[in-house]
Amino acid sequence: VSVLTRSGPKADGPTSDGKPDVWFVYWIFPGFYAAFGVIICLLTRVTPPPRPDITTADKIAFFTEHRTTMQIGFGLLLILLGGAAVSNGIVVYHMKRMTVGSVFAYGYLGGMAVGALPGFLLVAACFLTATLRVDRNPEVVGMLYDLGMLSYNGSLGCFSAAYLALAIAILYDKNGIFPKWFAYVSIWQIVTEVIATQMFVFYSGPFAWNGSIAFWWSVVVFSIWLCALIALLKKATAREPADSPALD
Amino acid sequence: VTQTESPRTHLPGDGHMWVMVIGDMVVFAGYFIIFMIYRAMTPEAFLSSQQHLSIDLGAVNTVILLTSSWFIACSVLAARSGDHERAIRLTYGGGLCGTLFIAIKSYEWWAKITDGHTNSDMFFSFYYVITGVHLVHVVIGLIVLGVTVRELRNPARRRVSMVESGAVYWHMVDLLWIVIFALLYVMR
Numbered sequence: 001v002s003v004l005t006r007s008g009p010k011a012d013g014p015t016s017d018g019k020p021d022v023w024f025v026y027w028i029f030p031g032f033y034a035a036f037g038v039i040i041c042l043l044t045r046v047t048p049p050p051r052p053d054i055t056t057a058d059k060i061a062f063f064t065e066h067r068t069t070m071q072i073g074f075g076l077l078l079i080l081l082g083g084a085a086v087s088n089g090i091v092v093y094h095m096k097r098m099t100v101g102s103v104f105a106y107g108y109l110g111g112m113a114v115g116a117l118p119g120f121l122l123v124a125a126c127f128l129t130a131t132l133r134v135d136r137n138p139e140v141v142g143m144l145y146d147l148g149m150l151s152y153n154g155s156l157g158c159f160s161a162a163y164l165a166l167a168i169a170i171l172y173d174k175n176g177i178f179p180k181w182f183a184y185v186s187i188w189q190i191v192t193e194v195i196a197t198q199m200f201v202f203y204s205g206p207f208a209w210n211g212s213i214a215f216w217w218s219v220v221v222f223s224i225w226l227c228a229l230i231a232l233l234k235k236a237t238a239r240e241p242a243d244s245p246a247l248d
Numbered sequence: 249v250t251q252t253e254s255p256r257t258h259l260p261g262d263g264h265m266w267v268m269v270i271g272d273m274v275v276f277a278g279y280f281i282i283f284m285i286y287r288a289m290t291p292e293a294f295l296s297s298q299q300h301l302s303i304d305l306g307a308v309n310t311v312i313l314l315t316s317s318w319f320i321a322c323s324v325l326a327a328r329s330g331d332h333e334r335a336i337r338l339t340y341g342g343g344l345c346g347t348l349f350i351a352i353k354s355y356e357w358w359a360k361i362t363d364g365h366t367n368s369d370m371f372f373s374f375y376y377v378i379t380g381v382h383l384v385h386v387v388i389g390l391i392v393l394g395v396t397v398r399e400l401r402n403p404a405r406r407r408v409s410m411v412e413s414g415a416v417y418w419h420m421v422d423l424l425w426i427v428i429f430a431l432l433y434v435m436r
Contacts, residue, residue: 184268187388188275191381198367198377206282207373217278 018237025090026237030230032083035076043073046123046152047219049210053203056142063141067131074124081120088112091229094236095169096247098177104169111162118155123148153209154200156193163189177236182228189225192218260324261413269420272385276424279381280431283374290370295436297371300363305356306433309349310426316345317422320393320415327400327411335411336400342418343393346386353383375432382421382428389421
């Protein structure tokens, strides 16, 4: 590990400051999300989302068609899901370096950790069950399709609480760990996620789980937020003096 | 920060708030464009649903928000000239208008829902989402005005850029409402 950590920042970034262990954890963040992107987009086919308004037979056909890649993708995700926790860890670490104290960092940590269960894990369990228990009643398999997609795209309250904790912490912070504009971008995230709750009611249209407002426009905002977070974490990690004392 | 140092190219507030305001307007523009696309697909249905909206209540709320923006603009002028007591009073005036807006909007929602105009109708699903998101912005705006008052009360703070930032946000809330009023209530 020490070899990895020492070579990380020098090989990949122009900065030479920052702590080796923090750099090591930092690179897990974009690494996890890159793997996550490949899994959800290319392998398991949950993004772009399949249609909510199809018949049970079509749902069974969807599982049959993508059976192998879904099993590979969600099997991988079950193993890699801890990467989400590590990715949250690097954000929490930098939040704890803010002047506001640890309380918002714990709020972020709790919100993201609980949100990941319905947001990532339940859809994996649903779709793996659907593709590995093919002898089940088709109606039950169809229900797993709905449950998986609604849970994956519509379980947003805990994430909203985490974004709020992050935004407030940034606005109060006097150490300048993250720029203030990122707090505002996090507030957009809350708004788009609250709108996405509409998808439980609709089978089609802009507010369904594949809708232009409830899903696609929210994904655009999320992508901006995520890219900004990865860039800002890199800056924050680089700016931390290598000889600063360890946090509590 | 660097822009505010030069008097010739003075940017009111700080750059971070402008990122928020311009970005937020882009996010709202997305909602407006999607609304227009769906409206263009079934114009008759949208028009017939629109008849149930009270243009009077919408107009009253527009006047209320415009008045609030006037209060806030005057408050910035007062803060710039060092009259902090007056700036605080004017900010309270703006906040009062914002509260009134929320009260009228809540009544309007309650009246529409009890009349059976729920989000099972496409026009009304847009109405609830767009006015709802705007309402969240008004609530955030009231918090921002609270921060402004706190800033003005403390003689050790009283940074004009903070007061300007709050005003920039509040004017955005007003501007967005004018577009929403035009799109949802007025456009036939």
